[in-house]
Amino acid sequence: MSIKKIITLALVTITAISQAREHIEIVGSSTVFPFATVVAETFGKKTGLPTPKIESTGSGGGIKLFCKGNGIDTPDITNASRRIKEKEFEKCHKNGVTNITEVLVGFDGIAIANSKSGPNFNLSLKEMYLALAAKVPANTTDGGQNKKDLVNNPFTHWNQINKNLPAVKIKVLGPPPTSGTRDALQEIAIEGGCKTFPFMEAMKKKNKKQYKRLCHTVREDGHFIEMGENDNLIIQKLVNDKNTLGIFGFSFLNQNADKVKGSRVNDNPITFENIANGSYPVSRPLYFYVKNSHRGKVKGMDEFIAEFVDENTFGEEGYLVDKGLIPSSKDKRKKFANDARNATNLNLYK
Amino acid sequence: MNNTQIVQKSLKKRYAKERRFKIYGVFSIIVSLAFLLFLLVDIVLKSTPAFTQTYIKLDIDFSYKVLNIDPKPNYTKDELFKSSYRNLISKALYQLFPDVSSRKQKRALRKLISSGAQYHLRDLVIERPQLIGTSQSVWVLADDDIDTFFKGLIDRNLPEADRRIKDIQITWIDKLQSKDRIKRQFNASFLTSGDSREPEQAGILGALKGSLYTMLVTLLLSFPIGVAAAVYLEEFAPKNNWWIDVIEVNINNLAAVPSIVFGILGLAVYINLFGVPRSAPLAGGLVLSLMTLPTIIIATRAAIKSVPPSIREAALGLGASKIQVITHHVLPLAMPGILTGSIIGMAQALGESAPLLMIGMVAFVADIPQGFFDPSTVLPVQIYIWSDSPERAFIALTSAAIIVLLIFLFLMNLLAVLLRNKFETKW
Numbered sequence: 215m216s217i218k219k220i221i222t223l224a225l226v227t228i229t230a231i232s233q234a235r236e237h238i239e240i241v242g243s244s245t246v247f248p249f250a251t252v253v254a255e256t257f258g259k260k261t262g263l264p265t266p267k268i269e270s271t272g273s274g275g276g277i278k279l280f281c282k283g284n285g286i287d288t289p290d291i292t293n294a295s296r297r298i299k300e301k302e303f304e305k306c307h308k309n310g311v312t313n314i315t316e317v318l319v320g321f322d323g324i325a326i327a328n329s330k331s332g333p334n335f336n337l338s339l340k341e342m343y344l345a346l347a348a349k350v351p352a353n354t355t356d357g358g359q360n361k362k363d364l365v366n367n368p369f370t371h372w373n374q375i376n377k378n379l380p381a382v383k384i385k386v387l388g389p390p391p392t393s394g395t396r397d398a399l400q401e402i403a404i405e406g407g408c409k410t411f412p413f414m415e416a417m418k419k420k421n422k423k424q425y426k427r428l429c430h431t432v433r434e435d436g437h438f439i440e441m442g443e444n445d446n447l448i449i450q451k452l453v454n455d456k457n458t459l460g461i462f463g464f465s466f467l468n469q470n471a472d473k474v475k476g477s478r479v480n481d482n483p484i485t486f487e488n489i490a491n492g493s494y495p496v497s498r499p500l501y502f503y504v505k506n507s508h509r510g511k512v513k514g515m516d517e518f519i520a521e522f523v524d525e526n527t528f529g530e531e532g533y534l535v536d537k538g539l540i541p542s543s544k545d546k547r548k549k550f551a552n553d554a555r556n557a558t559n560l561n562l563y564k
Numbered sequence: 565m566n567n568t569q570i571v572q573k574s575l576k577k578r579y580a581k582e583r584r585f586k587i588y589g590v591f592s593i594i595v596s597l598a599f600l601l602f603l604l605v606d607i608v609l610k611s612t613p614a615f616t617q618t619y620i621k622l623d624i625d626f627s628y629k630v631l632n633i634d635p636k637p638n639y640t641k642d643e644l645f646k647s648s649y650r651n652l653i654s655k656a657l658y659q660l661f662p663d664v665s666s667r668k669q670k671r672a673l674r675k676l677i678s679s680g681a682q683y684h685l686r687d688l689v690i691e692r693p694q695l696i697g698t699s700q701s702v703w704v705l706a707d708d709d710i711d712t713f714f715k716g717l718i719d720r721n722l723p724e725a726d727r728r729i730k731d732i733q734i735t736w737i738d739k740l741q742s743k744d745r746i747k748r749q750f751n752a753s754f755l756t757s758g759d760s761r762e763p764e765q766a767g768i769l770g771a772l773k774g775s776l777y778t779m780l781v782t783l784l785l786s787f788p789i790g791v792a793a794a795v796y797l798e799e800f801a802p803k804n805n806w807w808i809d810v811i812e813v814n815i816n817n818l819a820a821v822p823s824i825v826f827g828i829l830g831l832a833v834y835i836n837l838f839g840v841p842r843s844a845p846l847a848g849g850l851v852l853s854l855m856t857l858p859t860i861i862i863a864t865r866a867a868i869k870s871v872p873p874s875i876r877e878a879a880l881g882l883g884a885s886k887i888q889v890i891t892h893h894v895l896p897l898a899m900p901g902i903l904t905g906s907i908i909g910m911a912q913a914l915g916e917s918a919p920l921l922m923i924g925m926v927a928f929v930a931d932i933p934q935g936f937f938d939p940s941t942v943l944p945v946q947i948y949i950w951s952d953s954p955e956r957a958f959i960a961l962t963s964a965a966i967i968v969l970l971i972f973l974f975l976m977n978l979l980a981v982l983l984r985n986k987f988e989t990k991w
Contacts, residue, residue, distance in 0.1 A: 237931075237939060239842075248953065251928040252761045258930055259683045262645060265930035267843060267939040270949075287842070330726070444952055446959065469954040472718065472726045531671070533679065537761075538954065 235286055238266035238512055242276025242293030244443070245322055245394050245463060246500050249534050250293055250522075256533070257521045263514040266291075273394055274302075280503065281306035290508045290515060294501045295322065295394040303562045313506035316560040317519075317550045319528055321540040323464035323489035323497040324398055325476040326386075332456035333380035335372075335477035339495065342479075343407025344375045345384050346399075346438055348431040351411055367433045382457040384437045387448050389461065391440075398498045399461055403479075405429040406495065449474055464489065464497075465538025489540045497540070506557045516555075523551035611963035617751040617764060618706040618714045620676065620740060622656040625699045626689065630655055635697065644690045649682040653704065660745075661736060672733055678705035680765040706746070708763040708957040710737065714746065717956065728956075754964065758932045759946065763957035766950070768968050770932045774845055774925075774940030775914060775972065777933060781849020782856055782913050787906055789853075790860030791895075797861075798868045799890055819858035826854045827919030835923060843924040843939040851919050856909035863905020867898035899987040907980035911973055917944040943969040 240250055247270040258265030271279065273294040280292035281302060298306075298316070306314065326337065337345075344350050344367075352363040372379035389395040408414050408429035418425045432438050441448050445462040449470050452460045459477065464484065467476050476484035479496055488494035502522070509515050526532050530541050541547065552558070565573075628635050631647045657673050658664065664673050681704040688702070689695055709728045712718055714737065724731050740746040757767030793815075801808045830851035834840040840847045871894050879889045895902075920926055926945050933940035941949075943965065951962040 247928070248761065251930075254928065255761055255930050256679075259680070267924075267927050267929050269843070269924050269927040287839070445954070446951060463954075465954045469728065469956055471728070472722050536675075 235512060237264040238291065238515055238518055239289045240266050240268040240291045240293065240502075241271045241279050241289040242269075242291075242502070243273040243295040243394055243500070244270040245273075245295040245498075246293035246319060246502065248465065249319060249500070249537060249539050250502070252534060252537055253522045253527060254518070256527075257514070257518045260521070261514060261517055263517070266514075266518060268293075277302045277306075277503070280505065281309055281311050283309050284311055284505070284507045286508070286511065288505070290505050290512055291519075292503050294503065295498055296397070297499065297501060298503060298560075298562070300562060303560075311505060311507070312559070313557070314560045315504040315506055315553055315557055317502050317504065317523060317554045318542050318546055319500040319502060319522070319539065320534065320542050321489055321497050322500055322538075323484055323494060323540060324395055324402075324461060325464055325467040325484055326403075326459055326461055326479065326496070327452065327467055327474040327476045328459045329452050329456040330473060330475055332458075333382065334475075335379065335459065336479075336481060337379075337477055338480055339403055339406035340410045341375050341379070341407065342403045343405075343410075343429075345369060345372065346386060346432055347404055347408065347429070348433045349428055351413075364428065367435070367437075370437070380457075385455075385458045386438050387441045387451055387458060387460040388432075388438060389440070390442060393443055394498075395461065395463060398496065400430045400432065402496050402498070404432070463538070464540065468538045486535075486540055490542070499542075500539070503560070504554065504557070506559070509557060519554050523547075523554045607963045607966050611960055611967055613712075613715050613717065613957070614754060614960035614964035615751050616715070616748045617753070618711040618746065618748055619703040620706050620710075621701055621703050621745040621747075622653065622677075623659065623699060624652050624656050624685065624702050626652065626695050626697060628697060631689075631696065633696070639693050639696075641690060644693065645686065647686070647689075649685040649689070652685055653677050653681055661739075669732060672730055673736065675707055676710055676733065676736065678707050678764050679762060680760070681705050703747075703749075705764050708955055711764055712956050713737065714748065754961075758930050759928060759941070759949070760930060761928075761953075763953075763955050763961055766958075766961055768943075768946065768965055770929055771941050771943045771946035771965070772968060772972070774848075774929070774933050775942040777845035777936055777940065778848040778852060778925075778942055779910060779914060779976075781846055781936065782853045783906075783910060785849065786853035786856040786860055786909065790857050790906070791864050791902060793857075794861045794864035794868060795890060795895070798865050799886070799894070815858050815861050819862060822918075823855055823916055824918040824922065826851050827922030829854065830919065831922045841937055841939075843927055843929070843941075844937050845933065845940050846936040847923045848920055848925050848940075848942065849936075851923055852913040852916060855916065855919065856906075856913050859909035859912065860902075860906050863908070864898065864902045867901025867905065868894060870901065871897045896987060900984040903980050903984050903987070907977060910976060914942075914973060914976070915944050915969070917942070917948060920945060943972065 238254075240254070242250075247268060250268050254266040254268055257263070269276075269289075273296055276289070276292035277294060277298060280289050282288050298314075303314075306312070326335070326342070328335065348367060349364040350367050350369075352365045369375050369384060371381060371383055373381040388399060409418075414425065414429065417428075441451070441460075445466045448460040448462055449466060452458055453473050460474070467474060467484065478484075479494055482488045482493045482495075484494050489497045504515075504519060521527060524532070525547070528534050528539065528541060529547060532539075532541070535541060542550075630651050631649070633639070633643065633647055654670075654674055657676065658670070661673060664670055684704060685702065706714070709718075710733070713720070713727075713729045713734070718727050718729060720727075720734055737746065753765065754767050756769055757765065758770030760766040797808065797812065830847060834847055834850050835842055840850065875893050875897065876889055879893050880886075884892065917926065920942060924939075925941055926948070927939065927941055928949065929939050929941045931938070947962055947965045947969065950958045950965060
């Protein structure tokens with residue numbers, strides 16, 4: 215056999231192997247990852263089929279891979295800790311991925327927590343903005359809310375922002391910019407507080423770019439400390455320094471309730487109920503998207519999706535709740551479970 | 565003052581300088597040893613809870629009714645596979661604690677047992693179908709919260725709201741303990757099962773095998789190619805040729821390229837162009853061999869250079885051809901150096917996770933890979949995934965996985981030392 219023949223044969227074998235795929239491929243958000251993996255494992259044990267392989271690529275990275283095309287070498291499902299953007303959806307359509315089903319898994323709360331032995335915090339979104347943004351309005355203490363001068367954040371202690379807050383130094387440990395938790399912190403907490411200033415709200419309509427820059431930039435003068443993606447590390451640091459606050463997902467708070475406590479936001483403590491009904495505002499929806507053209511081509515996809523949207527899985531007493539998922543409302547669960555089973559196509563524009 | 569006097573006068577100072585220098589040396593060795601010791605002790609201490617596991621003894625009634633199958637002489641495997649085994653456990657638990665009645669308490673009671681226990685029972689029944697219709701005492705896995713509590717890692721004096729395990733569950737555990745129905749046992753499944761999101765069921769074998777397959781591909785590719793390239797560059801390549809200089813500079817540069825770049829290259833070339841399956845050890849090995857190659861080439865060239873020219877000349881003088889000189893004399897003499905370089909390269913590759921991110925090996929893979937084409941992950945990735953999991957019990961598992969990685973590395977080094985001693989020649 216000539217060398218040329220051997221090489222061709224090797225390539226053909228490799229291609230043949232990559233075309234026949236036995237397992238489901240899932241990519242996407244690292245926030246949905248801990249939930250999707252539990253479902254995958256249960257599915258594998260229940261059915262005896264190969265356990266789906268789940269990569270944690272981040273929401274954006276997952277959607278990019280997912281939207282690359284309909285080929286069997288593209289992922290079947292992508293997880294996201296936000297809704298798919300119009301731009302991404304259009305890209306998907308352009309690449310021929312037109313049959314997508316959207317499923318809302320539930321919600322994830324973001325905890326602002328400190329050590330059990332530390333002071334209690336009760337923050338409003340505005341206070342979080344004033345404590346964490348790089349630039350804040352010059353006159354934030356009296357009624358001059360419409361003053362438009364912005365200064366570098368002058369606050370060093372919490373009680374400078376609101377005298378009812380503890381008199382300790384502002385020191386917040388949080389996730390890096392690559393993390394979905396950071397996005398949520400910026401978009402919900404900091405922007406949410408930013409918007410409470412009327413002139414900022416006005417700027418949003420006039421100059422969206424500038425508004426975004428001002429309302430999303432986190433201070434870098436040592437009061438907000440980026441900690442990398444490891445939430446366990448943040449919890450260790452909080453235990454060692456009782457005046458430090460840390461920002462991480464609700465499931466970590468849930469597992470470490472003996473060491474740290476979550477701050478109240480707008481008077482509401484961080485609980486399952488408060489996140490589910492929205493009164494605890496710092497939370498975000500978790501989704502997964504299914505490539506319907508792969509149903510029937512990859513073995514077990516229908517069964518896996520059915521397992522995910524089962525009441526015993528993502529319902530109020532399902533096993534994902536034990537892992538820290540906050541279930542969505544009954545109606546929503548019913549709607550999305552139906553969509554998932556019937557492979558209803560997502561229409562982003564309706 | 566003559567010269568001798570000057571020297572004698574300065575002698576004391578010079579000796580003192582030497583002593584100080586020695587002390588600096590000893591001090592720095594002690595500091596690095598102390599750090600190493602601290603690290604090892606910390607890892608070993610943290611990992612100890614992972615090597616035992618809590619089991620609970622239940623009297624399981626494998627009745628036809630609960631299993632929902634009809635009595636008959638033979639069952640197909642499929643039939644047994646599809647039965648529900650969850651109820652067997654619930655029933656045994658309710659029998660053990662007959663006074664538990666409310667729905668919430670029943671739920672708390674069921675949570676004593678790992679969600680994997682039902683599949684353990686399923687495997688038992690499939691293995692021995694004659695169990696059906698009998699009643700057996702079976703030790704089943706406890707849930708990770710119970711396990712953590714039983715190991716004393718959760719303080720029972722904390723307020724109930726602050727711990728994951730409830731007061732009523734503690735009374736149940738105490739009751740089980742008084743009846744000798746709960747015990748700790750060596751955690752064999754840690755070494756025999758793949759990854760799981762339930763800490764009590766998670767094992768390292770999947771990642772270990774993934775690392776093994778990946779390293780095999782890396783070794784098989786990078787060792788022959790690296791040695792061949794180094795032999796050509798040292799022995800055959802024309803000297804003072806700008807073309808060879810370019811290659812040389814590039815190899816040296818490649819050794820300093822951040823590893824993630826190789827991952828991007830691997831994604832573009834191997835996966836997108838050649839269609840190598842994503843997440844497979846084959847793809848991982850291909851990428852990591854790109855990373856290992858420059859290290860092996862540089863080390864091999866240094867080893868070949870250090871072979872005394874007299875040996876080459878003697879062989880040539882006795883009429884050996886160039887290829888005979890290389891294969892009979894130069895390579896065997898250079899082998900210890902080549903092996904050392906290869907092991908350093910392989911050890912680097914073993915601990916690498918950044919390039920694997922791009923080719924999909926940073927993933928949750930529960931099934932144990934059976935070959936070079938199955939999706940799999942590697943040891944450092946497994947350590948990363950566990951260290952980032954919220955469940956408390958994963959902290960111990962992370963340290964245990966680090967120990968496994970260190971042992972793997974140690975064995976690899978041992979092999980290299982043995983081979984090196986075998987090839988070593990003294991002259």
